[in-house]
Amino acid sequence: MSSAARALDPGPAGDLRWFAPGTHITVRGLVKRFAEATVYDGFDLDIPRGRIVSVFGPNGCGKSTLINIISGLLPHDSGSILFDGKTIAETRIGYVFQNYREALFPWSRAIENIAYPLRRMGLGRTERKRRIEALIARFDVPIDFNRYPYELSGGQQQTVSIMRALVVEPEVLFLDEPFSALDYEMTLLMRDQLQKVFMDTRTTTVLVSHDLEEAVWLADKVLLLTRQPTRIAEFVDIDIARPRHDRTLTDPNFIALRSHCLEVFRREARAA
Amino acid sequence: MKATHTSKGEQFGTRLKDFARRLTPLAGVLIFLVAWHLAWAAAIVDPVLLPSPIAMFEAMLTGLQGDLGYHFLRTVERTVISFLIAAAIAMPLGLLLGSSVQLYRGCEFIIDFFRSTPASAVFPLFLVLFGVGDETKILVAVFGASLVILFNVAYGVMNVRQTRLLAAKVMGANRFQVLRDVVVWESLPQSFIGLRNGVSLALIIIIVAEMFIGSSDGLGYRLIEAQMLFRMPEMYAAIFLAGGLGYGLNVIFLLLEKRVIHWGGR
Numbered sequence: 001m002s003s004a005a006r007a008l009d010p011g012p013a014g015d016l017r018w019f020a021p022g023t024h025i026t027v028r029g030l031v032k033r034f035a036e037a038t039v040y041d042g043f044d045l046d047i048p049r050g051r052i053v054s055v056f057g058p059n060g061c062g063k064s065t066l067i068n069i070i071s072g073l074l075p076h077d078s079g080s081i082l083f084d085g086k087t088i089a090e091t092r093i094g095y096v097f098q099n100y101r102e103a104l105f106p107w108s109r110a111i112e113n114i115a116y117p118l119r120r121m122g123l124g125r126t127e128r129k130r131r132i133e134a135l136i137a138r139f140d141v142p143i144d145f146n147r148y149p150y151e152l153s154g155g156q157q158q159t160v161s162i163m164r165a166l167v168v169e170p171e172v173l174f175l176d177e178p179f180s181a182l183d184y185e186m187t188l189l190m191r192d193q194l195q196k197v198f199m200d201t202r203t204t205t206v207l208v209s210h211d212l213e214e215a216v217w218l219a220d221k222v223l224l225l226t227r228q229p230t231r232i233a234e235f236v237d238i239d240i241a242r243p244r245h246d247r248t249l250t251d252p253n254f255i256a257l258r259s260h261c262l263e264v265f266r267r268e269a270r271a272a
Numbered sequence: 273m274k275a276t277h278t279s280k281g282e283q284f285g286t287r288l289k290d291f292a293r294r295l296t297p298l299a300g301v302l303i304f305l306v307a308w309h310l311a312w313a314a315a316i317v318d319p320v321l322l323p324s325p326i327a328m329f330e331a332m333l334t335g336l337q338g339d340l341g342y343h344f345l346r347t348v349e350r351t352v353i354s355f356l357i358a359a360a361i362a363m364p365l366g367l368l369l370g371s372s373v374q375l376y377r378g379c380e381f382i383i384d385f386f387r388s389t390p391a392s393a394v395f396p397l398f399l400v401l402f403g404v405g406d407e408t409k410i411l412v413a414v415f416g417a418s419l420v421i422l423f424n425v426a427y428g429v430m431n432v433r434q435t436r437l438l439a440a441k442v443m444g445a446n447r448f449q450v451l452r453d454v455v456v457w458e459s460l461p462q463s464f465i466g467l468r469n470g471v472s473l474a475l476i477i478i479i480v481a482e483m484f485i486g487s488s489d490g491l492g493y494r495l496i497e498a499q500m501l502f503r504m505p506e507m508y509a510a511i512f513l514a515g516g517l518g519y520g521l522n523v524i525f526l527l528l529e530k531r532v533i534h535w536g537g538r
Binding site: 071072073093095097099102103104105106107116117120121148149150164168 | 433435436438439440441442443444445449453454457460533534535
């Protein structure tokens with residue numbers, strides 16, 4: 001059965017192969033145990049294609065654990081995770097770490113950092129050059145890419161990280177609290193940048209955030225999680241047109257959605 | 273006018289301070305030499321046992337015009353060969369051991385034990401095994417230096433930042449590529465500490481070996497020869513030359529380290 005037909009066929013209840021149309025990533029029956037706790041016990045999730053999904057929830061609910069499992073960085077105990085029916089090994093992804101200082105390679109220049117995943121894909125020098133130049137043109141940021149990461153500001157370093165993740169033209173982009181080490185001014189700038197790139201490429205994006213305003217502002221859908229064992233508290237649609245601006249932050253619709261998310265979050269954080 | 277004058281004066285003041293700061297390390301040397309000279313002049317110690325620094329420098333210069341330079345180079349040669357062999361053995365082995373925590377835990381006691389064993393204690397054994405030739409001196413130095421390098425490389429590998437490993441992995445690097453592109457680089461600062469300590473240790477062992485294991489050349493040989501013939505200025509000259517060699521090797525490694533590990537600490 002083709003994936004489109006499968007998507008249209010609702011199938012019997014409990015059929016793990018069933019997923020809603022427009023779905024990109026399906027998580028079914030995910031189980032993840034650590035020595036002292038079961039974080040996920042039969043967790044199901046559909047992540048839509050070409051949308052930004054923000055993951056938000058109480059401390060220690062396993063936000064980062066979830067995207068690390070989906071992106072294949074962390075093994076899980078059971079359950080299936082498929083990208084359009086493909087496994088993670090068959091899927092090209094980009095991943096942006098929270099700590100850019102520890103994720104970039106300080107012994108290589110910024111440009112070599114960005115070229116690294118292209119090398120691992122086995123692309124030749126000219127093709128690498130072409131792709132990197134196209135990416136730099138799209139980003140249009142005043143960064144000297146011949147410098148070493150430690151010679152760049154925090155925002156510039158994280159921009160290089162994001163470019164390194166995007167240069168392979170990933171099917172899915174994962175970001176783990178990408179702006180939490182930056183100051184507020186830089187965070188606003190980087191949100192804009194990320195939105196611009198997203199509107200250009202429409203890459204399916206999964207973002208973990210510890211800042212509700214950022215989570216709602218960036219997302220098409222906010223995934224609110226409960227305390228452990230983690231379930232979906234609510235998967236909120238954020239129906240606000242793009243491009244979103246600074247003034248979106250004071251838009252009544254935005255405020256209402258953020259308040260609703262905050263309410264759900266408060267409820268879940270209180271639940272012992 | 274007055275303001276300019278003041279600022280010029282201040283400028284001169286800072287320049288003078290700057291100059292003084294640069295000379296500070298030399299001050300210690302100067303005080304040391306003056307104190308030595310005064311001690312000699314006042315004959316606090318028997319002048320035969322403690323010649324003047326001038327006599328020492330004279331002996332060093334005459335020696336270098338003679339065959340002291342040859343002996344010096346022999347010591348350098350033995351030290352460098354031992355160091356290179358030690359590094360060639362210990363660096364790949366350290367990478368291997370550090371990559372597997374289980375493997376390292378298994379070898380940890382053996383490494384720590386032999387690392388703590390004074391290398392001079394194995395001289396008699398190595399003499400029996402390999403005879404009194406150059407090989408024995410070099411092998412003992414290799415034994416000592418390689419354990420120091422091995423320990424540091426393995427330690428550096430084990431403390432590689434996990435985020436960086438994951439970053440390489442998520443970008444499609446296989447195990448070998450992660451090792452080559454991340455682990456080797458990440459462990460380099462710690463490896464350099466091992467290399468620097470390794471070359472110092474190799475020098476110590478080589479000098480001792482040249483003194484006591486049937487040698488006919490090298491700084492160690494010259495030291496013991498000068499002592500036996502009671503040529504004190506020559507002995508002091510050899511001591512300071514050995515010191516200069518050790519110091520010089522250390523400086524070379526520090527400079528190399530600064531160049532290679534340009535990202536260190538940042």
